[in-house]
Amino acid sequence: MNTPPAFVRRAALFAVLTASPLVSSPSYADADFDAMVKKLQGEKPQFAKRQQDLLKERYDLSDKPADGVTMPRGKAVQGGVRVKLPEGATWDKLAAMTPEEIKSQDLWPAGFYPLPHPHHEAGGMIFPKKQIDGVKEQTGRDLTRFDLDFDLPDHMLPEFPAPIYLNTRPDLGDVSQGKLITLGNFYDVFKNVLNPKQLEGLRLLVTPFPQAQFNATHDRKALLAHQGVACFDCHSNGHTNAATHTVGDIRPNEHRHRIGTPTLRGMNITNTFGSQRAMKTVEDFTEFEQRAAYFDGDPEQATRKGVNILERGSQVHFMAEFENILGFPPAPKLTPLGKLDPSKATKQELRGQELFFGKAQCSVCHSGPYFTDGLMHDLQVERFFKEKMINGRKASADGPIKTFPLRGIKDSPPYLHDDRLMTLDDTVEFFNLVLALKLTTEEKADLTAFLRTL
Ligand code: HEC
Ligand code: HEC
Structure with a gap:
């Protein structure tokens, strides 16, 4: 007798199963998912505490605005050095020591080490609360992870919703209307300032697509089957909300960097994309985000969870056209x-400028009117410390990182590729040691004042 081929039999069995009332009762897979949710929810407080303890050990996270400076829509810029000193040390004492001395005496400040992801072993995309609330309110989509919350307090994060400046319409100033731009409102807000092609690009930037932690399979970190994540869930309003994940490029997991979302302002003057990936066009990076970064650099997982392949000519280019007109905020000085x-x-600001281009040597790398040489540099921070594990992250050599532009820099805290520094004062203290500058206390204050004008 002729038996049907195996795939036909499987298809028939599938048809019977899906038609039967059996499938509405929990399958084994559902039981597994529920058990996983329960287990990870049970572990959640312990990992949250581990991260908060680490943050407390590394930083003063209190809300202390700097005098006389705000972000464009009025949010306070946080002031002061927030990285804590090791016991008995002062910044001047550390600056007088060689990297070898700091390393052998274990005096590298805790906050200058690589910062782990909020739960480094778990990794994946994680969004600040204001982003989660804003998207939920406008579109009903819930970006909450059942296993994990974002770790840094709101006053340390960029303005939200961030203003949007278009290179094509500087006369308008901020075109966001003070709104978080989502699929729910982008058309109303932008229909009169963009052409149809740019509008379609923006639509794709606010449309959710499946991703490693947010998808419709059981291998996800959202309670309900999920549509996915939009580009602007992290690069909110074309800027950043400091959403974070672990970089896809590095293995094993303990070596993967936490990466804070960079702003998309100034993509037009950028010529190396990603902190280390060094892609050469915004089109390449846009395509790569959804194909690879969304799935932690794992094409097999991407196929399984529903990768959305963007079409280069009609979609990637449209998105890139919009990204490329996102301007830096005005710098009136x-x-x-x-x-x-x-x-x-x-x-004071003028003295800071002189230092920036002189004694402090910042302009060697942060050159030109946008304060970047468009290259990558290895700051060799590992000269100052012995390798060690920090909450699942192996602190070791980071390698070369791109020179981020400093235009508009006061508006995109926290700083460095992994958001390890909370304030511009911290970055000055960091470079004072890394570049052996021996700046005086007054010079450091001057330099910080200059950075706030950019
Ligand atoms: C988890 C939040 C997140 C989402 C969602 C996201 N990005 Fe990113 N994006 C990042 C991070 C983090 C980086 C830095 C990557 C690195 O350092 O390698 C980045 C880098 C970029 C860059 C390069 C910026 C630079 O200065 O080098 C571009 C362009 C970009 N993303 C576009 C997109 C587009 C387009 C999408 C949607 C398809 C998207 N991103 C979705 C977080 C996100
Ligand atoms: C040798 C090149 C080099 C020099 C000199 C240099 N930087 Fe940088 N700068 C970098 C690199 C590379 C990064 C990114 C490092 C990272 O993310 O880990 C960076 C990052 C920064 C950031 C954070 C940018 C962001 O978007 O998070 C600030 C602020 C900064 N530098 C200020 C300065 C100041 C102030 C000086 C002078 C005291 C200086 N830099 C000197 C290469 C340099």
Whole structure:
């Protein structure tokens, strides 16, 4: 007798199963999912506490705004050095020591080590609460993970919703209307300032697509089957909300960097994309995000969870066109050459500028009117410490990282590729040691004042 081929039999069995009332009762897979949710929810407080304890050991996270400076829509810029000193050390004492001495005496400040992901072993995308609330309110989509919450307090994060500046319409200033731009409102807000092609690009940037932690399979970290994540869930309003994940490029997991979302402002002057990936066009990076970064660099997982392959000519280019017109915020004290206008700047800011281009040597890498050389540099921070495990992250050499532009820098805390530094004052203290600059206390304050004008 002829038996049907195996695939036909499987298809028939599948048809019977899906038609039968049996499938509405929990399958083994459902039981597994529920058990996983319960287990990870049970472990959640312990990992959250581990991360909060680490943050407390590394930083002063209190809400202490700097005087006389805000982000464009009024959010306070946090001031002061927030990285804590090891016992008995002072910043001047550390600056007088060699990297070898700091390393052998274990004096590298805890906050200058690589910062682990909120739960490094679990990894994956994780969003600040305001983003979760905003998206839920407008679109009903819930970006909550059942196993994990974002770790840094809101006052340390960029303005939310962030203003949006378009290179094509500088006359309008902020075009966001003070709204978080989502699929729910992008058309209303932008129909009169974008052409249809750019509008379609923006639509794709606010449309959710499946991703490793947010998808419709049981291998996900959302309670309900999920549509996925939109580009602007992290690069919210074309800027950043400090959403984070672990980089897809590195293995094993303990070596993977936490990566804080970079702003998309200034994509037009960027020529190396990603902190280490060094892609050469915004089109390449846009395509790569959804194909690879969304799935932790694992094509097999991407296939299983529903990768959305963007079409290069009609979709990627449209998205890139919109990304490329996202401008830096206005810097009213800077001339077209990217130098302070002496009639507008304070004496302190002018002293800071002189340091930036002189003794502090910042301009060796942060050059030109956007304060970047468009290259990557190895700061060799590992000279200062012995390798060690920090909450699942192996602190070791980071390798070369791209020189992020410093235009608009006060508006995109926290700093460095892994968000390890909370304030600009911290970055000055960091570079003072890394570059052996021996700046005085006054010089450090001057330099910070200059950075806030950019
Ligand atoms: C988890 C939140 C998240 C989502 C969602 C996300 N990104 Fe990113 N994006 C990042 C992070 C983090 C980086 C830095 C990557 C690195 O350092 O390698 C980045 C880098 C980029 C860059 C390069 C920026 C630079 O300065 O080098 C571009 C362009 C970009 N993303 C576009 C997109 C697009 C387009 C999408 C949607 C398809 C998207 N991103 C979705 C977090 C996100
Ligand atoms: C040798 C090149 C080099 C020099 C010199 C240099 N930087 Fe940087 N800068 C970098 C690199 C590379 C990064 C990114 C490092 C990372 O993310 O780990 C960076 C990052 C930064 C950031 C954070 C940017 C962001 O978006 O998070 C600030 C602020 C900064 N530098 C300020 C300065 C100041 C101030 C000086 C001078 C005291 C300086 N830099 C000197 C290469 C340099």
